[in-house]
Each structure stands twice: as structure tokens, then as C-alpha cells.
Amino acid sequence: MSEKKSTQDEGAWQGFATRAIHAGYEPNAENGAVNVPIYASSTFAQDGVGGMRSGYEYARTGNPTRTALEANLAALEGGAHGRAFSSGMAATDCAIRSLLRPGDHMVIPDDAYGGTFRLIDKVFSQWGITYTVAAVNDLDAIRAAIRPETKAVWIETPTNPLLNVGDIAGISEISHAAGAKLVVDNTFASPYLQQPLELGADIVLHSTTKYLGGHSDVVGGALITDDDALDAAFAFLQNGAGGVPGPFDAYLTMRGAKTLAVRMDKHCDNAEAIVDFLQGHSSIASILYPGLPEHPGHEVAAKQMRRFGGMISVRLAGGKQAALDFCGRTELFTLAESLGGIESLIEHPGAMTHASTEGSLLEVPDDLVRLSVGIEDIGDLIGDLEQALR
Numbered sequence: 001m002s003e004k005k006s007t008q009d010e011g012a013w014q015g016f017a018t019r020a021i022h023a024g025y026e027p028n029a030e031n032g033a034v035n036v037p038i039y040a041s042s043t044f045a046q047d048g049v050g051g052m053r054s055g056y057e058y059a060r061t062g063n064p065t066r067t068a069l070e071a072n073l074a075a076l077e078g079g080a081h082g083r084a085f086s087s088g089m090a091a092t093d094c095a096i097r098s099l100l101r102p103g104d105h106m107v108i109p110d111d112a113y114g115g116t117f118r119l120i121d122k123v124f125s126q127w128g129i130t131y132t133v134a135a136v137n138d139l140d141a142i143r144a145a146i147r148p149e150t151k152a153v154w155i156e157t158p159t160n161p162l163l164n165v166g167d168i169a170g171i172s173e174i175s176h177a178a179g180a181k182l183v184v185d186n187t188f189a190s191p192y193l194q195q196p197l198e199l200g201a202d203i204v205l206h207s208t209t210k211y212l213g214g215h216s217d218v219v220g221g222a223l224i225t226d227d228d229a230l231d232a233a234f235a236f237l238q239n240g241a242g243g244v245p246g247p248f249d250a251y252l253t254m255r256g257a258k259t260l261a262v263r264m265d266k267h268c269d270n271a272e273a274i275v276d277f278l279q280g281h282s283s284i285a286s287i288l289y290p291g292l293p294e295h296p297g298h299e300v301a302a303k304q305m306r307r308f309g310g311m312i313s314v315r316l317a318g319g320k321q322a323a324l325d326f327c328g329r330t331e332l333f334t335l336a337e338s339l340g341g342i343e344s345l346i347e348h349p350g351a352m353t354h355a356s357t358e359g360s361l362l363e364v365p366d367d368l369v370r371l372s373v374g375i376e377d378i379g380d381l382i383g384d385l386e387q388a389l390r
Helices: 014-022 064-077 090-100 114-127 139-145 166-176 226-240 247-257 260-278 298-303 319-329 376-388
Strands: 081-084 105-109 132-135 149-157 181-185 203-207 219-225 284-288 312-315 345-347 368-372
Touching: 014 064, 014 260, 064 149, 064 219, 064 312, 081 090, 081 226, 081 247, 090 114, 090 149, 090 203, 090 219, 090 226, 105 114, 114 132, 139 166, 149 166, 166 181, 219 226, 226 247, 247 298, 260 312, 260 376, 312 319, 319 345, 319 368, 319 376
Parallel strands: 105 132, 105 149, 149 181, 181 203
Antiparallel strands: 081 219, 203 219, 284 312, 312 368, 345 368
16 A cells, blocks of 8 residues: 555656655645644444455554555655555564575675664574675675575665665675675665665665654654565565554654755765864774765765765774763763764664674674764754863
């Protein structure tokens, strides 16, 4: 039920911001409501046994508010199908179970998000699914990691939290030559900055909690694809396993998506100014940001991204304790997990979002600090970082 409006239906709606505002819903024919209504109903009346009205019967299977969100997300990624989930991890779980069976193998980044790694390493490993880690910015390493039983290559770009950049088109060619599907977690970039389907990805995944929702007030996830069979598999598990968002969550996510374009430009503006401030600071050993010309993934990022994003990671010259002290001294940057909201956040990945990677091949440096740069006044943000590093 996610195809109420596709990008093809919208015809002249070529601009991203226009699609973000209008795709998925037209003013209500009954009363002209400009915003999608919140259909807070768990079930729907039927016109006789099996006679569904407008395709709805039970809210786990489908809800009009969720349908509008799914169409909107598909349009933003330029995809044919969108499916919304109760969290990014629920979307991750659905994608893996749709693609792999016991005995199958997948390739994952050597600096993947901790929650993704935990799910694969601790849960799916119990069901006979194996994995190999490879650097997302090394095409030869990805090619070498693929086995005859590889069914999926799973990447993030930029990665969380080291901000490495993968060549989506190049990895797509490698994956498809091996008969594997390419999944791209596009959460850090958002659809505004990067369009993986255009570059050859089979599936795009989002934690819509982050930039798409954008206000730190809703948890959600999404899968977008052009593949009819994959979408059918997602729909089956979405309904059968039940990891769906409620109508209010769907409404909040769609409301956030409407302002994605303007928010992302401000996130990027602020991040670039902060990188300029941090360069050469005596407390900072290195800055991890794809917008820097010296970043190893800069050229690839410049080719496949509109801009370089609002996420910055830094390594502190004083080691772990300096990183912990930095996180503890900020006042405007809130010490918290998650990212992509309008407010600026700071965290220590090794002790917070990526604690599950400790002792593994994906363990992150203990001197690493991750900044999710919000849309506050840049002078205030720089002032806060300056006093915290003093």
C-alpha cells in the first residue's frame, strides 16, 4: 500500500524540496485538510466479508497515515516502493531476514553502527548467518570478502562513527557481479545529500529517527527499493512480524521530512564552520569529515553527495580522558546518543553508541568524540566548543 504517489505520478515535481512537502498526500477530498490526517484506528469497517474499503482492514497491515509516509519516503529516495518500520533496527532486521537464510553470508563495514553489528553478530549468527568485515572505502577489500554464499553487501556511507566513504557505484558493480544485493544505510547522508538507488544500490535503509524526522521526538525506520520482489518480501515481514510505526509516529516523521532540505543545508553550513574552527586546535589530534580535501574519501563524497553532511568526529590529542572531559564540558552540545536532530549533540562512541563493538574488529578508538551538529546559531556552537576545549 506504499504506492499512493510515486515520483512518476508527480510529473513536474522534480525539485527535492517540493517532493518533500507534497509527495504522498493531496489535500483531503472530504474537507481539504492540507496535512495528512492521523488515522488513529486499529481496525477498519468492511463492506461485507472481505470487502475492504480503500485497501485497509487492520492497522498492522496498513494505515493511511503510514501509507502517505511510505510514499513520501520512496519519492525522496527516487524509489518505487517505501516501507516504514517502528525503528531503524526493525528495518535492519527486516532487510536481513528478507535477503539471507541459514548458511548465507554477508559483508559489513569494519566500522559499522554498533546496533547493526550487535544484531548481526549476536542474533543472526545464532541462525547460521555469517559475516566478514571489510573497509567500506577499499573496493579490493570488499571484493576479497565476498564468498560464493554471499547474498548481501551491507554498507554505510559515510560510516558511523568514523565517517569513511564508500563508492556506492563501485561497490554495486562488485556486489552484483557476485550475485549479491547491495544495501546502503543512508542515515548519515539523508536522501537530500545522497541517492544510493541512482548509484546502483538495491535497498536503501534509514533510521528515520535521525535527519528525516529531524526533531528528536520520534523513533522509526524505513526501507526503499525499486525491486518489486524485495518490496513484497518487506511487506510480508512488516505485516507478519509487526514492527510497524503507529499513525502518530508516521505523522511526525512525515512532518519532519517536509523541512529536510532546508535543515540539511543549515546542518552542513554549521558543520563546515565548526570544522574550520577545529582545524589546528591544539586539543584536536585529527578531524574526520568528508568535506576536508585531505579526507581519504573526499573525492568520492564530492562525486556522490550534494554536500558533506552535519556529522563530525574528532580524535582528542590527550587520549581517552581528554575525550571524556570534552564530552562532559559542553553546555549547548547535549551529551546524548542519537543524531540528526535540530539540536547539537555530543557523545563518546566507545562508551555509548558503539559499546557493543568493544573487543571486536569493529572497536572504535577510545579518544574518539562524535558531534551531531544542529541548526543553532553558529557563533553559540563554536563558543561552546571553544570553552569545552579550553
